Amino acid sequence: MSDATLPGVTLAAPRRMGHAAFWLAAAAVGLAVILALRGIGSEYVYFVSTIVLQYVVLATAWNILGGYAGYVNFGAAAFFAAGAYATVAFGKAMGLGLLPCIGLAAVVGGALGFGTGVLTLRLRGAYFAIATLCLSVVLQTIVVNWSYVGGSRGAYVLRPRDVPWPFETYSGFLCAVLVVLAAASVAIARTIETSRLGLGLAALRDDEQAAEATGVPTLRLKLVATTVSGAMMAVAGAPLPFIGSYVEPGSAFGLSYAVNAIAMPLIGGTSSWAGPLIGAVLLSSLQQAATVTISSAANLLIVGVLLVVFVCAAPHGIIGLFRGRR
Amino acid sequence: MDPDLVLLLNGIVSGLLLGGLYAVAAAGLSVSFGMLDVVNIAHPAFMVLGAMLVALLWGATGIDPLVLSILLTPAFWALGAAIYVAYHHFFERRGDEAIQGLAFFFGVLFIIEIGLVLTLGPEQHFADASYANTTIQLGEVDLPLRMLVPMLVSLLAIGGLSLFLRRTFMGRAIAAVAQDREALRLLAIDPVRVKRLAFGISIALAALAGGALVVVQPVEATSGHVFIGRVFAIVIMGGLSSLGGCVLAALAFGVVENVTATFYGPSWSPAVAFGCLLLVLAVRPQGLFGRAA
Numbered sequence: 138m139s140d141a142t143l144p145g146v147t148l149a150a151p152r153r154m155g156h157a158a159f160w161l162a163a164a165a166v167g168l169a170v171i172l173a174l175r176g177i178g179s180e181y182v183y184f185v186s187t188i189v190l191q192y193v194v195l196a197t198a199w200n201i202l203g204g205y206a207g208y209v210n211f212g213a214a215a216f217f218a219a220g221a222y223a224t225v226a227f228g229k230a231m232g233l234g235l236l237p238c239i240g241l242a243a244v245v246g247g248a249l250g251f252g253t254g255v256l257t258l259r260l261r262g263a264y265f266a267i268a269t270l271c272l273s274v275v276l277q278t279i280v281v282n283w284s285y286v287g288g289s290r291g292a293y294v295l296r297p298r299d300v301p302w303p304f305e306t307y308s309g310f311l312c313a314v315l316v317v318l319a320a321a322s323v324a325i326a327r328t329i330e331t332s333r334l335g336l337g338l339a340a341l342r343d344d345e346q347a348a349e350a351t352g353v354p355t356l357r358l359k360l361v362a363t364t365v366s367g368a369m370m371a372v373a374g375a376p377l378p379f380i381g382s383y384v385e386p387g388s389a390f391g392l393s394y395a396v397n398a399i400a401m402p403l404i405g406g407t408s409s410w411a412g413p414l415i416g417a418v419l420l421s422s423l424q425q426a427a428t429v430t431i432s433s434a435a436n437l438l439i440v441g442v443l444l445v446v447f448v449c450a451a452p453h454g455i456i457g458l459f460r461g462r463r
Numbered sequence: 464m465d466p467d468l469v470l471l472l473n474g475i476v477s478g479l480l481l482g483g484l485y486a487v488a489a490a491g492l493s494v495s496f497g498m499l500d501v502v503n504i505a506h507p508a509f510m511v512l513g514a515m516l517v518a519l520l521w522g523a524t525g526i527d528p529l530v531l532s533i534l535l536t537p538a539f540w541a542l543g544a545a546i547y548v549a550y551h552h553f554f555e556r557r558g559d560e561a562i563q564g565l566a567f568f569f570g571v572l573f574i575i576e577i578g579l580v581l582t583l584g585p586e587q588h589f590a591d592a593s594y595a596n597t598t599i600q601l602g603e604v605d606l607p608l609r610m611l612v613p614m615l616v617s618l619l620a621i622g623g624l625s626l627f628l629r630r631t632f633m634g635r636a637i638a639a640v641a642q643d644r645e646a647l648r649l650l651a652i653d654p655v656r657v658k659r660l661a662f663g664i665s666i667a668l669a670a671l672a673g674g675a676l677v678v679v680q681p682v683e684a685t686s687g688h689v690f691i692g693r694v695f696a697i698v699i700m701g702g703l704s705s706l707g708g709c710v711l712a713a714l715a716f717g718v719v720e721n722v723t724a725t726f727y728g729p730s731w732s733p734a735v736a737f738g739c740l741l742l743v744l745a746v747r748p749q750g751l752f753g754r755a756a
Contacts, residue, residue: 441573
């Protein structure tokens with residue numbers, strides 16, 4: 138495969154941005170987005186951007202394991218919901234606000250990812266995918282039967298009355314938090330991609346046995362990738378109870394999160410940090426527009442059709458289309 | 464007799480009956496996933512598509528649902544063959560099947576499901592067979608015909624398939640493609656043609672499973688979701704390409720699920736069954752009835 142050697146080649150290129158510079162750039166873009174959204178200041182725009190940004194975090198997180206290491210995780214919804222329910226449970230038990238809950242959700246998601254990794258990463262390819270699907274079912278059953286977080290009836294989470302300082306409404310604050318999360322997750326993904334970790338993951342994606350033979354510690358790298366990816370997916374889900382003020386297992390574990398988490402990176406392109414970002418922004422804005430103008434069933438149909446068309450016609454995603462031209 | 468014992472006995476028997484339905488649903492996947500290495504996660508969606516079509520045709524004609532599903536199999540065979548041609552053209556030929564192929568079937572699953580919601584609506588559809596309300600009683604054990612007949616039909620179909628795979632030239636070629644496709648090419652047999660035929664058979668089995676499903680329970684567009692995990696669990700526990708193992712695993716799965724539902728409530732039954740699968744995957748990845756690679 139010709140693109141397999143690409144990360145190594147581009148790494149050697151001289152005018153490549155360093156890690157610190159990229160983090161600064163991500164922070165600057167994030168700040169600009171927050172200011173622009175404040176400038177518009179409409180509740181609906183805040184709501185839509187919150188959803189879009191949530192998908193940016195989810196898709197970027199999925200891509201760390203799915204795109205860089207080539208392990209397809211069908212259980213994205215499980216990690217996402219784990220984050221949402223971590224917020225519900227810790228919020229109820231300790232009365233914590235959104236920010237500490239996001240931190241705790243990351244710990245829960247990371248632990249869950251590590252556990253899944255230990256249990257399943259000796260399996261290759263499709264087996265891993267199916268094991269993650271099972272994890273999703275097991276977790277949903279546990280949440281449905283756990284009455285402390287509302288069981289199958291769902292749980293209500295009230296937004297705090299006092300809004301943190303520079304923001305006028307809670308939705309504005311929520312949206313700004315997600316901008317920060319999205320910028321951070323893209324920067325994390327880019328750091329991983331260009332570090333030794335990312336190169337090791339790319340090596341084991343292309344040929345696991347060859348990578349192992351040349352001394353890449355494959356199992357350790359995969360465990361790091363599942364842990365980081367799991368933690369970030371949980372972080373994406375953590376603000377969910379505050380966005381709708383209500384969560385129930387059926388929607389938090391919904392297959393639409395799983396399909397979007399896979400479709401967005403694949404449509405954008407899995408080999409680079411920009412792929413999931415482009416895919417998530419395009420696809421989720423399209424879905425929001427379709428929900429308003431056509432119907433909410435149609436927006437999933439669009440995702441399905443786009444996914445099939447893209448994997449058939451453009452196997453390396455939107456990024457691949459541009460790289461192919463050169 | 465002790466009421467708990469009766470409950471357990473009934474749980475086991477109706478679990479076995481339910482296992483018959485699972486067996487036919489998983490047998491098609493055992494062909495595509497186990498033998499052809501095509502990870503068709505849309506298999507349950509094809510089953511639900513079959514079930515919905517049977518329900519529609521039953522409403523129009525009143526013919527027995529299982530007969531209708533048998534009449535549907537040639538159309539589903541053609542559909543399966545067409546999908547395999549597309550899959551081979553876009554993914555298998557390029558060696559991209561791992562991620563892209565999985566995503567392709569994931570997309571197909573969504574298209575079928577949402578297509579059904581948009582055309583037939585999200586409500587439940589059903590088809591009543593003439594024997595649906597009869598129950599045979601053997602002492603303390605109930606044998607409802609609405610479970611027994613689909614189970615017998617599905618076991619017959621799996622038996623027929625297994626005979627076909629063992630006795631006919633094409634059947635043996637399918638088994639051979641599972642083991643070594645290069646060797647098949649050396650014998651001047653086109654592996655793509657063989658796989659196309661086999662994938663068609665697997666989708667035709669999904670139509671049959673749909674007919675059985677709609678006799679057992681009402682069906683809605685998203686009924687396939689719960690089956691995705693189940694059928695993969697069964698195929699893996701059965702050791703992938705072995706039809707006999709698949710039937711045994713399906714029966715065991717039905718019993719475990721049903722006994723759990725009887726004693727601890729239906730909300731716990733999926734977790735127990737999938738917990739078993741996670742354990743099998745972690746401890747014995749070649750399946751309960753498979754041989755070590």
